Amino acid sequence: MSNNYLDILEKLNKKSQKSLSDENLLWICGLIEKYRPRRILEVGVSTGGSTAVYLNCINKLNLDCKLISVDSSEVAFYKEGKPLIGSEVYELSAHLNLENFELKTGKLIPEIVDELGVFDMIILDTVHFLPGEVLDVLCLKNNVSKNTVLVLDDINIESRYPNLYKENLKGVSCNLLILSSLKGELLFPNVEFPEIGGIVLSGDDFDEERLLLCLCHKWNSDILEFKEKYFSKIKKLYGKEFLEKLEVIYEKYKFSNFNEEGR
Ligand SMILES: C[S@@+](CC[C@H](N)C(=O)[O-])C[C@H]1O[C@@H](n2cnc3c(N)ncnc32)[C@H](O)[C@@H]1O
Numbered sequence: 007m008s009n010n011y012l013d014i015l016e017k018l019n020k021k022s023q024k025s026l027s028d029e030n031l032l033w034i035c036g037l038i039e040k041y042r043p044r045r046i047l048e049v050g051v052s053t054g055g056s057t058a059v060y061l062n063c064i065n066k067l068n069l070d071c072k073l074i075s076v077d078s079s080e081v082a083f084y085k086e087g088k089p090l091i092g093s094e095v096y097e098l099s100a101h102l103n104l105e106n107f108e109l110k111t112g113k114l115i116p117e118i119v120d121e122l123g124v125f126d127m128i129i130l131d132t133v134h135f136l137p138g139e140v141l142d143v144l145c146l147k148n149n150v151s152k153n154t155v156l157v158l159d160d161i162n163i164e165s166r167y168p169n170l171y172k173e174n175l176k177g178v179s180c181n182l183l184i185l186s187s188l189k190g191e192l193l194f195p196n197v198e199f200p201e202i203g204g205i206v207l208s209g210d211d212f213d214e215e216r217l218l219l220c221l222c223h224k225w226n227s228d229i230l231e232f233k234e235k236y237f238s239k240i241k242k243l244y245g246k247e248f249l250e251k252l253e254v255i256y257e258k259y260k261f262s263n264f265n266e267e268g269r
Pocket residue numbers: 023024025026049050051052053054055056076077078079082113114115131132133
């Protein structure tokens with residue numbers, strides 16, 4: 007790596023609460039160096055430490071690149087002090103160029119997808135368990151093109167945290183399934199067991215039927231309260247018949263991870 011893009015985080019008053027490891031973050035910066043995207047979408051921002059590193063990277067590379075960051079929450083509830091989503095970016099604003107940066111909080115991808123445009127790079131770091139990112143990928147059909155680089159974190163979430171191993175085996179890591187189902191060149195850090203991966207899409211959009219197959223495993227309950235937002239957007243994008251297939255899968259798998267009450 008020619009540059010230390012993490013140095014921006016040393017300017018924070020406290021240690022960054024970012025979730026991505028330094029190594030994985032630098033790997034993504036390496037992709038930004040290599041592919042020189044003009045438009046990046048980040049989904050899953052949390053306190054914004056990783057976002058600040060992307061902005062630092064874009065700035066140091068002198069790229070003409072817009073970063074749009076989206077998080078469904080307003081607050082990073084599970085982080086110390088419950089900071090606002092993206093708060094670390096704003097704490098570092100004197101050291102970052104925020105002209106080409108937009109943060110959208112409290113929004114799900116299906117609610118805003120029509121106003122986002124097409125991206126050269128998309129970094130998804132949200133739920134990791136089915137249906138999780140699969141539904142977002144489906145909703146981003148018109149926001150990708152040939153050669154869009156799709157990055158997915160926590161591709162093997164079940165095995166990632168030894169203390170949660172049994173609990174996490176109740177769910178299915180969706181991000182590895184997404185990588186396995188799409189056509190394109192696969193990208194991984196050069197380590198024994200990568201936690202993150204990517205793909206350079208070789209088509210203009212997704213193979214939605216293969217993405218549907220990804221959903222035929224145990225689901226977490228995360229989607230239940232957001233179901234209508236995702237499903238109505240997916241119906242608009244892929245049609246009634248596709249939604250009917252999705253509804254069947256939903257009925258079969260929605261509670262498969264939980265007891266009879268669905269909890
Ligand atoms: C693992 S954290 C992201 C970490 C961040 N990339 C980092 O490196 O610090 C997951 C974030 O995704 C957000 N999230 C969860 N589900 C989401 C969804 N469906 N759409 C957008 N954001 C979501 C959560 O609010 C949370 O802030």
